[in-house]
Structures are given as structure tokens and as C-alpha cells.
Amino acid sequence: MATQEQHRQPGHPHHAAGGCCQLDRRGLMGLSLMGMLALASGAGAQGPVGALTAAQRKALSPDDVLRIIMEGNARFASGKRIPRDFLSQQKQSALEGQYPAAVFLTCVDSRAPVEVLCDLGIGDAFNARVAGNVVNDDILGSMEFATAAAGAKLVMVMGHTACGAVAGAIDNVRLGNLTLLLSRFGNAIAATEYAGEKSGRNYAYVDAVAATQVKQTLTLIRDRSPVMRQLEQDGKIRIVGSMYDLKTGRVSLL
Numbered sequence: 001m002a003t004q005e006q007h008r009q010p011g012h013p014h015h016a017a018g019g020c021c022q023l024d025r026r027g028l029m030g031l032s033l034m035g036m037l038a039l040a041s042g043a044g045a046q047g048p049v050g051a052l053t054a055a056q057r058k059a060l061s062p063d064d065v066l067r068i069i070m071e072g073n074a075r076f077a078s079g080k081r082i083p084r085d086f087l088s089q090q091k092q093s094a095l096e097g098q099y100p101a102a103v104f105l106t107c108v109d110s111r112a113p114v115e116v117l118c119d120l121g122i123g124d125a126f127n128a129r130v131a132g133n134v135v136n137d138d139i140l141g142s143m144e145f146a147t148a149a150a151g152a153k154l155v156m157v158m159g160h161t162a163c164g165a166v167a168g169a170i171d172n173v174r175l176g177n178l179t180l181l182l183s184r185f186g187n188a189i190a191a192t193e194y195a196g197e198k199s200g201r202n203y204a205y206v207d208a209v210a211a212t213q214v215k216q217t218l219t220l221i222r223d224r225s226p227v228m229r230q231l232e233q234d235g236k237i238r239i240v241g242s243m244y245d246l247k248t249g250r251v252s253l254l
């Protein structure tokens with residue numbers, strides 16, 4: 001089977017990448033999101049891409065979705081995001097409905113917009129954002145909608161380095177409604193073993209607590225959502241944790 005690089009070679013019969021490849025699962029496995037979406041839009045592999053279609057998402061396994069997201073982050077971190085026509089994606093997804101492949105739980109931090117840093121387009125993913133990427137019943141309900149009702153195949157909880165919410169929780173900040181939100185980090189703070197200075201000024205410690213919190217959130221999701229736990233046991237979704245490094249632009253799986 002031809003690789004995506006081979007598809008781009010002028011001599012390859014699939015060079016045009018405009019729809020000559022079969023949209024079956026086997027064909028899709030060899031294509032990145034770039035190639036897949038190029039097929040959907042009829043554009044060349046380097047041209048604007050369309051929103052995910054129902055057929056394309058149906059052909060993807062949860063592992064495929066995870067791979068696509070990590071490939072997207074690699075493109076972002078190397079400055080090679082693919083060109084997108086957001087206006088055509090908006091029009092297509094408005095007409096044909098949405099078929100997002102993943103649901104993210106991410107922080108509100110302005111430096112960590114997951115659609116940008118994983119090189120995704122309109123209609124590719126749900127994204128629940130809350131300071132410190134913590135779960136509560138409303139977030140769990142949103143994730144159950146995204147997976148059980150709307151068909152997303154990957155749940156990714158993404159923390160990030162230098163998170164102000166985690167630092168605030170460590171320093172026991174109290175401020176209006178934020179106090180309750182920060183109290184949700186208590187278990188992660190208690191469970192993080194760290195030999196150095198345990199303060200919100202020490203970002204090595206803050207990052208360690210943030211990673212612990214992501215891992216604990218995965219457990220919380222499975223414990224408190226029988227819906228997602230069953231989907232995971234049936235192999236219909238994967239539930240994974242990750243950390244985004246603000247300095248490198250890289251997402252790492254936990």
C-alpha cells in the first residue's frame with residue numbers, strides 16, 4: 001500500500017489525491033488527517049481541507065484518532081500546520097452535520113487551544129474547557145454526549161505545564177467561586193511525591209501535580225461515568241491523558 005509520501009510523488013498513480021483512493025478502512029489507515037481531509041474536500045494534499053464526514057469517522061478506530069491527533073501536534077510543533085479553509089469547513093459542517101472524532105477536556109489557559117496545537121479543523125473535535133481541566137457532573141455529561149450520543153471515539157484529558165489553576169490550588173488561593181474549583185486539586189496535591197519546594201512558584205512541582213491530576217481524572221471518568229466505562233470496555237472509545245508543554249509545543253501521553 002502506498003504511503004502518503006508516495007501519493008504526493010508526481011509519478012504515483014494516486015498523486016492527484018482528489019478521490020482516487022477507496023474510502024475504506026484499509027485505505028484510510030495509510031493516510032494522516034491531512035490526506036484524509038484532502039480526500040473529503042477534493043483538494044490536493046497541500047490545499048485547503050474539509051470537515052470530517054460520517055464515512056471518514058466511521059472508518060477510524062480509537063487508535064487511529066489518537067495517532068491523527070499526535071501527528072497534528074507534531075505538525076504544529078514543527079511549524080507545518082496544514083492550510084485550512086475554515087469558511088468552507090463551517091459551511092460543510094453546517095449543512096451535513098458534525099462528526100467529531102474526539103472529545104478533549106482542556107484548561108481555559110489562552111496558550112493551550114487544543115484545536116490549534118493539534119492542528120484540527122472545524123468539526124473535528126469537541127472541546128470542554130475549564131480551569132485546570134477538572135471534571136464535574138456537567139463535564140462528564142458533556143463527554144457522555146460527545147461519545148455515546150455523538151460518536152466521538154477518543155476521550156483525551158490534557159493538562160499543561162505552568163498551569164495557573166494548579167499553582168493557585170497549591171498555594172491555597174481563595175477567590176469567589178474559584179475556591180470550590182481549586183479544591184478539586186486536593187487529592188492530586190496529596191498524591192504527588194516531590195522532594196523539592198512544594199509551592200506554586202516552583203513549576204517543576206506544579207507540573208508534577210498537574211500530571212497527577214490528569215491521571216486521577218482518568219480514574220474519575222471511569223468511576224463516575226458507567227456510560228464511558230462501558231464504551232471503553234467494548235473497545236468503542238479510548239480514554240487517555242496527556243500533558244501539553246507550553247515551551248516546546250509538544251503533547252506527551254501520560
Ligand SMILES: [Zn+2]
Pocket residue numbers: 107108109131132133160162163164165166
Ligand atoms: Zn491551566
